[in-house]
Amino acid sequence: MKIADKSTSAEKLVRDALEKAKKYAEYNIFTFLNEEGALKKAREIDARIKKGEKVGKLAGVPYALKDNFLSPEGETTASAHILEGFVSPITATAVAKLEAEGAIMIGRTNLDAFAHGSSTENSYFGPTLNSRDKKRVAGGSSGGSAVAVALDIVEFATGTDTGGSIRQPASFNGVYGLKPTYGCISRYGVVAMASSTDCIGFFTKTPDDMDLLMSIASGQDPKDMTTLPDYYNATDASLDNSRHAPSRPSTIGRPRPKGRSLRGSGAQSAPVVADGLESSNARVRVGIIKDFDNESVDSDIREALKNKIELLKSKGHEIVELEMPALKYGLAAYYIIVPAEVASNLSRYDGVRYGFRSEKSDDLDSLYYNTRFEGFMPENKRRIMIGNFVLSSGFYDAYFLKAAKARTLIINEYEKAFSKCDFILTPVSPNPAFKLGEKVNDPVAMYLEDVMSVSLNLAGVPGLTIPAGETKDGLAVGLQLVGPRRSDKALIEFSKELA
Amino acid sequence: MEIKREDILHLADLSEFALDEKETESLGGDLKEIIGYISQLDELDTSDIQPTYQVFEMENIWRDDEILPQDATREQLLALTKNEKDNQIKVPKVL
Numbered sequence: 370m371k372i373a374d375k376s377t378s379a380e381k382l383v384r385d386a387l388e389k390a391k392k393y394a395e396y397n398i399f400t401f402l403n404e405e406g407a408l409k410k411a412r413e414i415d416a417r418i419k420k421g422e423k424v425g426k427l428a429g430v431p432y433a434l435k436d437n438f439l440s441p442e443g444e445t446t447a448s449a450h451i452l453e454g455f456v457s458p459i460t461a462t463a464v465a466k467l468e469a470e471g472a473i474m475i476g477r478t479n480l481d482a483f484a485h486g487s488s489t490e491n492s493y494f495g496p497t498l499n500s501r502d503k504k505r506v507a508g509g510s511s512g513g514s515a516v517a518v519a520l521d522i523v524e525f526a527t528g529t530d531t532g533g534s535i536r537q538p539a540s541f542n543g544v545y546g547l548k549p550t551y552g553c554i555s556r557y558g559v560v561a562m563a564s565s566t567d568c569i570g571f572f573t574k575t576p577d578d579m580d581l582l583m584s585i586a587s588g589q590d591p592k593d594m595t596t597l598p599d600y601y602n603a604t605d606a607s608l609d610n611s612r613h614a615p616s617r618p619s620t621i622g623r624p625r626p627k628g629r630s631l632r633g634s635g636a637q638s639a640p641v642v643a644d645g646l647e648s649s650n651a652r653v654r655v656g657i658i659k660d661f662d663n664e665s666v667d668s669d670i671r672e673a674l675k676n677k678i679e680l681l682k683s684k685g686h687e688i689v690e691l692e693m694p695a696l697k698y699g700l701a702a703y704y705i706i707v708p709a710e711v712a713s714n715l716s717r718y719d720g721v722r723y724g725f726r727s728e729k730s731d732d733l734d735s736l737y738y739n740t741r742f743e744g745f746m747p748e749n750k751r752r753i754m755i756g757n758f759v760l761s762s763g764f765y766d767a768y769f770l771k772a773a774k775a776r777t778l779i780i781n782e783y784e785k786a787f788s789k790c791d792f793i794l795t796p797v798s799p800n801p802a803f804k805l806g807e808k809v810n811d812p813v814a815m816y817l818e819d820v821m822s823v824s825l826n827l828a829g830v831p832g833l834t835i836p837a838g839e840t841k842d843g844l845a846v847g848l849q850l851v852g853p854r855r856s857d858k859a860l861i862e863f864s865k866e867l868a
Numbered sequence: 869m870e871i872k873r874e875d876i877l878h879l880a881d882l883s884e885f886a887l888d889e890k891e892t893e894s895l896g897g898d899l900k901e902i903i904g905y906i907s908q909l910d911e912l913d914t915s916d917i918q919p920t921y922q923v924f925e926m927e928n929i930w931r932d933d934e935i936l937p938q939d940a941t942r943e944q945l946l947a948l949t950k951n952e953k954d955n956q957i958k959v960p961k962v963l
Contacts, residue, residue, distance in 0.1 A: 702909065722948060754879040771910075772906075
């Protein structure tokens with residue numbers, strides 16, 4: 370991600386990106402193209418460079434913004450009818466940080482309405498098409514962002530990941546996609562889905578770009594009380610990690626045999642915090658989940674995993690077989706906890722203060738009922754109703770409380786796993802991109818897409834999708850690298866070993 | 869678990885949205901399937917396990933109780949509705 374270094378100009382970069390966005394219009398990637406605003410910003414940056422003024426680390430870099438991040442540029446709709454016409458007066462902290470470094474948003478990208486979905490087919494604006502095969506889904510919910518990066522329209526794109534919404538579309542389109550540790554990046558100004566699992570992250574073409582974006586976006590935000598102090602950029606002495614993470618079995622300080630460099634040649638010398646990989650010479654223990662190695666996983670994906678395991682072995686890393694039986698219940702727990710939080714978070718959309726309002730109302734109650742009836746997509750309604758079901762008296766103990774206990778078991782299982790290994794390598798989803806329409810009328814089949822991704826969100830641990838080749842039919846295959854909490858930087862660095 | 873038509877209408881009511889006949893029908897089938905799936909947690913032994921409701925590592929962040937500058941003004945917020953009059957938002961009759 371090179372700053373405009375006078376061999377090109379911000380204006381040219383932005384014009385090229387906008388042109389490509391139009392060329393690929395049939396993919397339905399963007400809900401809004403920021404032509405005027407982006408070109409104006411580009412010219413400002415060019416003028417500053419010409420004057421010799423200091424510009425940011427992302428000066429002139431075009432990017433795509435998932436349409437659930439608030440900013441005054443274009444309508445923020447979350448691809449939902451009920452937010453039609455909503456132009457935000459405020460700017461999300463993550464957006465403000467990127468733009469302060471000179472990044473230029475060229476468009477807002479399509480998603481499953483309110484990020485409810487795994488294919489981007491639940492969008493009010495219709496599905497986004499897969500970058501490799503237009504008859505297949507982009508994945509979701511951040512489908513537009515993944516395809517925008519995969520088709521090289523932009524250098525990077527933002528995403529949100531509540532249960533796999535960054536990692537799965539990244540996998541379906543052959544790009545890097547990171548869901549950071551819970552609390553790493555401020556969620557202020559991002560449309561809430563499920564507050565205990567929502568994370569903000571990015572799509573990039575390289576690990577180094579991911580590292581740069583993380584170093585810019587991470588950190589505590591007074592406007593989001595669930596942000597952690599900036600561990601991503603912390604030097605080892607400036608932050609006492611153990612104080613904030615008492616329950617995680619520590620691998621800090623574990624001695625490692627010398628021999629290999631963990632860090633790629635292009636990386637800065639910033640320390641890798643949180644899991645003891647600050648040693649530059651490390652043999653890394655990579656866990657493989659035995660429970661995921663079965664016939665329900667596509668053979669091309671299993672093959673890709675096998676290849677990467679061999680690669681790691683050839684580089685001298687150790688492979689550790691893990692049994693994580695509780696993960697089997699992750700999906701059921703997720704589809705109780707998340708709908709419960711969705712029902713609560715989406716109760717604010719009532720047609721009164723902003724967005725769409727139904728015309729068919731004769732009193733206040735019918736205004737609420739009709740606005741929400743017309744404004745939500747069927748999947749939004751399913752999740753809200755399931756949420757209200759699992760929270761209602763008579764069912765609370767059997768569903769919501771039970772799921773909250775299952776969550777504890779899942780967290781314990783990750784802690785146990787990370788006492789035996791440094792990272793875990795798994796598939797992202799059981800299959801590569803599926804055909805448009807194949808699962809849209811079968812909600813449980815669609816939910817099963819998330820079976821390997823949701824447990825990370827329940828545990829709050831980071832996961833990075835890495836491109837891992839393609840299927841016999843040329844579809845992209847990704848794998849996810851999972852680490853303990855706060856290991857984001859080490860995770861990104863280690864992904865270079867798998868390239 | 870059986871999901872009756874009145875259960876669907878009750879859940880729609882809790883969710884504060886209307887449903888037409890077609891959606892009542894299709895959501896009924898969907899919900900039955902989804903609840904069937906999530907009910908598999910029954911088989912998981914969770915005795916003596918404490919529930920987890922959030923995974924944020926830190927607790928209470930305090931600040932002084934003072935009014936801080938806000939990102940949006942009253943005028944900007946009111947401009948978001950098309951039904952504003954005298955600094956108030958108009959809605960249909962309540963009673």
